[in-house]
Amino acid sequence: MLKRSVCVAALVSLMVIMSVAVYARPLQNETQKGGLFHSYMSIEADTSALDNPLPLFSSTLIPLNISYWHDIPAKFDKPPAPMVKRLIVFGTFVPQQTIHLEIEDKPDWATISLSTPDIIIDVPSEQGMSHATHAKVDLSISPLREAPSEPTAITIVASCDKLGLLGGVVYRYTLVFTPNFIASIGVEAPSKIDVSPHQTTEIEIKVKNMCNRNIEVNTDLSDIPQRWNPSIQPSFTELGPHETAIFHFSIVGPFEFGWHEELASLPIYFKVTPKPELSSESVEPETFVSYITVQNVGFYMPLPLIALVVIVVIALIAVVAVYIKKMSMTKQ
Structure with a gap:
């Protein structure tokens, strides 16, 4: 049942x-x-x-x-x-x-x-x-x-x-x-530059993006004294991961009158920010610095002063020539 x-x-x-x-x-x-x-x-x-x-x-x-x-x-x-x-x-x-x-x-x-x-x-x-x-x-x-x-x-x-x-x-x-952003770049540049007064010298600086996303690299030469007349092109660029950019950095050897024998360390700042930015809030750039040692050796005389010296020398030669001529005529 x-x-x-x-x-x-x-x-x-x-x-x-x-x-x-x-x-x-x-x-x-x-x-x-x-x-x-x-x-x-x-x-x-x-x-x-x-x-x-x-x-x-x-x-x-x-x-x-x-x-x-x-x-x-x-x-x-x-x-x-x-x-x-x-x-x-x-x-x-x-x-x-x-x-x-x-x-x-x-x-x-x-x-x-x-x-x-x-x-x-x-x-x-x-x-x-x-x-x-x-x-x-x-x-x-x-x-x-x-x-x-x-x-x-x-x-x-x-x-x-x-x-x-x-x-x-x-x-x-x-x-x-989204993984966090790591700011990291590799900078390849000459460690030393030799210049003469009033000589313009240009070097290449290679910057590689070692970050984990696209970045914008801005350059800053504000701590280099203006007497070196520094410039860099381009002033900024965008790089993808593992990409390399070439910056052209130039200086002019200081050319005050007289003998020059000076050594200086010139800082170049590279400021890195992610592109596009990770959030709506602005991101403070990460700053990297590369120091380049420059040596300026030589004598410099301004062109007008050189011209004046040449004129004075020519005038002195002319005076001496006239004097010698007069002396020979007197003896005759």
Whole structure:
């Protein structure tokens, strides 16, 4: 008699199952995996830590809340239906689902991991999202030195397999983060320049972008005394990662009257800012300095003074010539 009652209850259960199965619909971002009934999942993330660029060489934790529910009708919840439902639908009296988490599109310039990649979660006893069971997981993101400072998307994939008549599901959640900006350039320039007074000398300075995003490089010669008449072209330029620009730096040896023998160290400042800037707020440029030693040796006389000396010498020669001529005429 008892066996007959169980069979009848099972038959009724299956009929009810089949009568409501046509109403199940997958949610957006989900892919259903077989089964007469459907599993559903969602992921919620506290993304406040992603509002600003992430520091390099440091782990940033993003808390995730995983929710799981199903659409098995509530008609099974009346005695002795729950016991029958578990046995028929799940094949067990204590149904638990294993949710596997993995990361798609993971870049090789960051260490990204999940605190619990496999979660064992109880199957809710009632249908609907309001009765979902939840699990907490931490997503850890640690950008490395070579990480580009630009928005990057990764996708968290949550999946579970079929459990009896309850189908599995795959759910995808995408979030975007930006690694922080590192200001770094390489400067290649001669260590010393030899000049003479009033001589113009030009050198090439190569600047390489060692940063992890596009940058603007501005030059500053404000600490070089004007008596060296310094100039640099171009005064600024934009560079992509690992690109090199050539600046032309020129000076004129100081040319006050007299003998020159001087040694000076001339600072050239390169101010680096990310382009485009990482936020609406202005970013203070990172300043790098390159020192060039210059030696100015020689005698200088202004051109007018040279002309005057020449005139005086010519006049003296003329006077001497006239005097010699007169002396020879007197002797005759």
